[in-house]
Amino acid sequence: MKNKTYFTIKSIVTIFFVTVFMGCQSKPKKTFTINDIKVIPKPTTLTLEEGSFSFNKNTKVYVTNDAQLQAAGILLNRLKIAASLDLEVVKMPPSSNFIQFKLNEDLQNEAYQLNVNSKSITVEANSFSGFIYGSETLRQLLPAEIESQNNIESVAWVIPNVNITDSPRFKWRGLMLDLSRHFFEKDYIKQTIDRLAYLKMNTLHLHLVDDQGWRIEIKQYPKLTEVGSFRVNQEDKPWNARHTPKPEEKGTYGGFLTQEDIKDIVAYAQSRGVTVVPEIEMPAHVTSAIASYPELSCLEKPVAVPSGGLWPITDIFCAGKESTFEFLENVLTEVMGLFPSKYIHVGGDEATKTNWKTCKHCQKRMKTEGLENVEELQSYFIKRMERFISYKGRVLIGWDEILEGGLAPGAAVMSWRGVKGGLEASAEGHDVVMTPGSHCYFDHYQGDMDTEPKAWGGYTPISKVYDFDPVVESMTEKQAHHVLGGQANLWAEYVSTTSHSEYMIFPRLVALSETLWSPKADRTWEEFTTRLTPMFKRLEYQGINYAKSAYNISAETHVNNNTNVISVTLKNEFPNPDIRYTLDGTDVDNMAISYQTPIEITKTTTIKASLYENNKPIGKVFEKTFNYHKGVGKPVNYITKYSNSYQGAGTNNMNNIVRGSKNFHDGQWQAWIGNDMELVIDLEKTTEVSKVSVGSMENQGPAIYFPTHLEVLLSNDGKKFNSVGKINRPFNSNAEIVLKDFTIAFEKRTSRYVKVIAKSLKKTPNGGGAWLFVDEITIE
Numbered sequence: 001m002k003n004k005t006y007f008t009i010k011s012i013v014t015i016f017f018v019t020v021f022m023g024c025q026s027k028p029k030k031t032f033t034i035n036d037i038k039v040i041p042k043p044t045t046l047t048l049e050e051g052s053f054s055f056n057k058n059t060k061v062y063v064t065n066d067a068q069l070q071a072a073g074i075l076l077n078r079l080k081i082a083a084s085l086d087l088e089v090v091k092m093p094p095s096s097n098f099i100q101f102k103l104n105e106d107l108q109n110e111a112y113q114l115n116v117n118s119k120s121i122t123v124e125a126n127s128f129s130g131f132i133y134g135s136e137t138l139r140q141l142l143p144a145e146i147e148s149q150n151n152i153e154s155v156a157w158v159i160p161n162v163n164i165t166d167s168p169r170f171k172w173r174g175l176m177l178d179l180s181r182h183f184f185e186k187d188y189i190k191q192t193i194d195r196l197a198y199l200k201m202n203t204l205h206l207h208l209v210d211d212q213g214w215r216i217e218i219k220q221y222p223k224l225t226e227v228g229s230f231r232v233n234q235e236d237k238p239w240n241a242r243h244t245p246k247p248e249e250k251g252t253y254g255g256f257l258t259q260e261d262i263k264d265i266v267a268y269a270q271s272r273g274v275t276v277v278p279e280i281e282m283p284a285h286v287t288s289a290i291a292s293y294p295e296l297s298c299l300e301k302p303v304a305v306p307s308g309g310l311w312p313i314t315d316i317f318c319a320g321k322e323s324t325f326e327f328l329e330n331v332l333t334e335v336m337g338l339f340p341s342k343y344i345h346v347g348g349d350e351a352t353k354t355n356w357k358t359c360k361h362c363q364k365r366m367k368t369e370g371l372e373n374v375e376e377l378q379s380y381f382i383k384r385m386e387r388f389i390s391y392k393g394r395v396l397i398g399w400d401e402i403l404e405g406g407l408a409p410g411a412a413v414m415s416w417r418g419v420k421g422g423l424e425a426s427a428e429g430h431d432v433v434m435t436p437g438s439h440c441y442f443d444h445y446q447g448d449m450d451t452e453p454k455a456w457g458g459y460t461p462i463s464k465v466y467d468f469d470p471v472v473e474s475m476t477e478k479q480a481h482h483v484l485g486g487q488a489n490l491w492a493e494y495v496s497t498t499s500h501s502e503y504m505i506f507p508r509l510v511a512l513s514e515t516l517w518s519p520k521a522d523r524t525w526e527e528f529t530t531r532l533t534p535m536f537k538r539l540e541y542q543g544i545n546y547a548k549s550a551y552n553i554s555a556e557t558h559v560n561n562n563t564n565v566i567s568v569t570l571k572n573e574f575p576n577p578d579i580r581y582t583l584d585g586t587d588v589d590n591m592a593i594s595y596q597t598p599i600e601i602t603k604t605t606t607i608k609a610s611l612y613e614n615n616k617p618i619g620k621v622f623e624k625t626f627n628y629h630k631g632v633g634k635p636v637n638y639i640t641k642y643s644n645s646y647q648g649a650g651t652n653n654m655n656n657i658v659r660g661s662k663n664f665h666d667g668q669w670q671a672w673i674g675n676d677m678e679l680v681i682d683l684e685k686t687t688e689v690s691k692v693s694v695g696s697m698e699n700q701g702p703a704i705y706f707p708t709h710l711e712v713l714l715s716n717d718g719k720k721f722n723s724v725g726k727i728n729r730p731f732n733s734n735a736e737i738v739l740k741d742f743t744i745a746f747e748k749r750t751s752r753y754v755k756v757i758a759k760s761l762k763k764t765p766n767g768g769g770a771w772l773f774v775d776e777i778t779i780e
């Protein structure tokens, strides 16, 4: 309350002064403070000087060559559209009111210096990219309205006087778009290139080949696109529930980039300082190619382009036949003719090599080359491609599986299965790009799985992305030297529209851009958030459908086993969040309680909560009912022990009233593999009981199955138990993730001990171990 009064008086005083001030001056001058500067990624050094520079219709642009003019164009275009300022370009320096682009040969590639004073702006660089980044920084120094698609009248186009020297921490600052699982058109790719440059990112990796679609025209092999880029349309079904089409079924869903499209994309990227790295997968993830030319595989059997999930991937390129290599060399020759990128990505991941073990061509190859096993055959494959690519003057890069069986000497590695591949490759002297799933997979959830659009799995909120460091602590200096940088990967199994793609990329890319550009020692998540929220407004003006998941509230609970009181902690990713809540089911408004300390619960309670910013609610409303019950906090005796991999909340898991989400990694689930759950809850005194519910989840993709049988038994001495109810639930195939409470109700009894048995499916239909997941046992 005190604070509020203070702010009100302060605001009145401020309004008074501003009014008087504005009344005396014909043109109000804004005084900037360092807090007004919100540039992302954070510049290496920045000093604020007194005064400001105003753009107006007489401001001139002084450049000495076309490249400088092109880089300046990024800014000029914005000023024209949003500010209606169509600035004149001049070849001689005016005396004042101008922006100058100036060569400075002392600067490194991509670096720039920016001096803004009241008379002029100077952008210095030694490379085209440097000039672009100078322009992008100026754009971010201007008010957010500069991003508007329409002219905005009421804004003063003024920026603070600053001195900036800036250069990137890493050379490779990338984003991968998967065009195969769902195809994205040229225009979206170009839009993405603009957005990369806006954040000073310089690499767009295009995943052009995968099982579900071949996305690049190859003149010598027309069937790759005629056949390989279209699949039977099953978009109405979940990815993993789509049937395998027959080879003769006609594909109608898909698309591809023509060579003309690619030339256009590459040229556009060059004009934004972005390199496009093509990825042509091999030897696996190529069913689309085999559907087009079955002779490329070992079995030579006709197959269709799969419409959805395919695992394991056994139909892969034959490593024995010379014709496979001839094909790949011809394809890569066309690819290298289109993409000037130094790096050519050849995939290399997730090959199941069972066919190689029996294929006569592969066996012959292993013999003549003296290869011990199929891993060495994959290594032979990649090394052979590496020789071809380096002969063409380029560098091969591949997913970390290319390390298996020995890595080709000049190859670079993209480490995706954590950082292990990166550690190993850099120790061997190879260059690496770090893209660990944990921090860089933008197909993971960025918020609560129950409210986010369906994603691949995993949990990578923006604060985690911001935590990313491509240089791993345990690396030696020499290893660190081999780290080219990092990259986010957006795999598109579940991403079929551009607006969803934007949602997955933004705002996480904003965080990634800073981790790859700015010095680590000079940045913190706390400070970053003060620049992140103003960035949202800029993204909005750019028409980007960014996720607002960072505003979500999550709850953590703690059970006191002595008092059986549950305390609920409300959390948010932002530091010191202003959270307000209600406990009586009413909506959160100005009367709501300000969250300060954990909320104590001793009866069934619905918490509604909102995050506030500047006294206004933002983001989604959090609403959760905590179902208090008779078992809360009571001792649980596990007769069969849960797996070490899924311990949930330990011995309080089953009666802490916290429910697990659809994210099975969320720490609220206990799980058994290939084994039943059996446990006894001691209510510590005879208690009336009439209903027991078992909360469970099914997610058959990762082998999580509902119980097939449930039983509740009661006892007063903990020795002799009587059954009070059973449920039999036969196995059902199910492609969705489902949460369900299995309830056994019975006539009221008094009892001290409650035994619950949940029988597991034990073995999946494929013969692997089946998981049983339980989050809570509710006793009423």
Ligand code: TNX
Residues within 6 Å of the ligand: 349, 350, 399, 416, 441, 443, 456, 491, 492, 493
């Ligand atoms: C693994 S990352 C893959 C992709 C999938 C992705 C889903 C990599 C090299 N291979 O094929 O799309 O997981 O997250």
